[in-house]
Amino acid sequence: MCSNHRGITLLSLPGKVYSGVLERRSVGLSNLGFRRSNMVPEKWIAGGVCRCSVRLDGKTVLVTGANTGIGKETCRDLAARGARVVMACRDLVRAEQAAEKIRRSTGNGNVVIRHLDLASIYSVTQFAKDFQDSEDRLDVLINNAGVMMCPRKITEDGFETQMAVNHLGHFLLTNLLLPMLRSSAPSRVINVSSIAHQGGRIDFDDLFFTKRPYSALGSYRQSKLANVLFTRELARRLTGL
Template sequence: MSMSVPAREVWKELRTNPLAKYGVATAVTAISLVLLRKWIAGGVCRSRIRLDGKTVVITGANTGIGKETARDLALRGARVVMACRDMRRGEKAASEVRRSTGNGNVVVRQLDLSSLASVREFASKLSATEDRLDILINNAGVMMCPRSLTEDGFETQLGVNHLAHFLLTMLLLDMLKSSAPSRVVNVSSIAHVGGKINFEDLFYNKTPYDSLVSYRQSKLANLLFSRELARRTRAYGVSAFALHPGVIRTELGRYVETRYPLLSALLRAPALLLMKTPKQGAQTTIYCAVTEGLEMHTGCYFSDCKLKEPAPEGKDDLAAMRLWDFSAKLVGYNEED
């Protein structure tokens, strides 16, 4: 079949006119970028469920995906407790959330996850001042920081990302049980892939410290904790979920930028295109917190608002039970707490 006259003329114009070529190339590039951004943005939580009368605690809620999660849940009518280390920044973020959502029931409480004393104080005050807890979102964390120790002598990444959240969850478990059906949402990462819980040297006192290896260990711990917590609390109506939020433009990567300044500078512009925004990165957290019927998937792993298969190391139930026992001993938790 021969080309129609108009089509031949258009093709001739494209071949001979540089401006036409440029225009087509620009249009194709623009469309490709839009499609790429849409793909990178990932899933969106479509639930319209209201949370009036519900209470939510979010750690690390003053910035990044924690703040966007707080904003979304406040819009749904929840009472939101923003657990933050820096009260000044926390109050500023809470003010912005109140103003943007019209929900005045957003409060800030101090929580320093590098201190178990702070965790215990936060849990004690919350139990004394709140009559229920429907959703606990363990969101705060550090990523690939230089080796350092918490107040209690734990390697910082495992101490902040896992051990402090383990203790916090245990201390608030009675509230979660009495408010059932309730949920615990642990922000893990795809970095759990290839991770290993080094039970013989959890804090790298004997082996050389590698910030990425340590980060992977802490994110694997988040996932294994979710599995074991789900197993232990399913009968009480408490569900637990772990998730990968995506690669996001937040303050979490500040240590990576410090460690690799030249590489970070070179990748800054591409990163704007290839990373999720905090609002996009919060979608799977929100999905796990509010989606109806998710209880049947307690203990599971999610990404882009979908159920995903974790790496084999993330399904090791023996390691999960062992990690639970190690964690309880390290933080000084027993059932009588």
């Protein structure tokens, strides 16, 4: 899903890594609780590799959940293209280990780490303030971090963890950084979702499973659906801006 408006491009992508890049047509089997089998044709998990050679020198890219998986490989590719890469992670030790590997493999020393806990409103708010105070631009925001099918846990702010980390934290972060994205136009916001959103249903009367039995998969699915709906609505509101 991609919407283009003056200055900011909004995308919502189901994510999988192919040779260090995002493959937008991929299916995250683990997200659905399936293993590779005849139920899932190979054509749904196969895809092309981005061969674009565009450089990103002078651009600043912020990636959440950047120390492993899709986030880490995305950072590696961006760094190889010359971008300044800001890795926003909860675990700074693992983040620094990942950042150092990226610096060494790409030769780009302009890869930095910052602490961000998307389960905490305070952490997100403080991160956005510090980022705007220390950085002079933001060309791309990649909302990648997430948790999947974990036991029910309530955050310090009273939110169910999967919804808090996968959607609410990114919702707040994006809105706090919108002025900076606008001032750096043309800019881009990428929300990494999952095909699991297709089975999602958002119960606004019981968003955090306080009235009904908790479902780890159901919670994950609704958080991924929220990613997609947020992308669509943000794109609509930015039309003409």
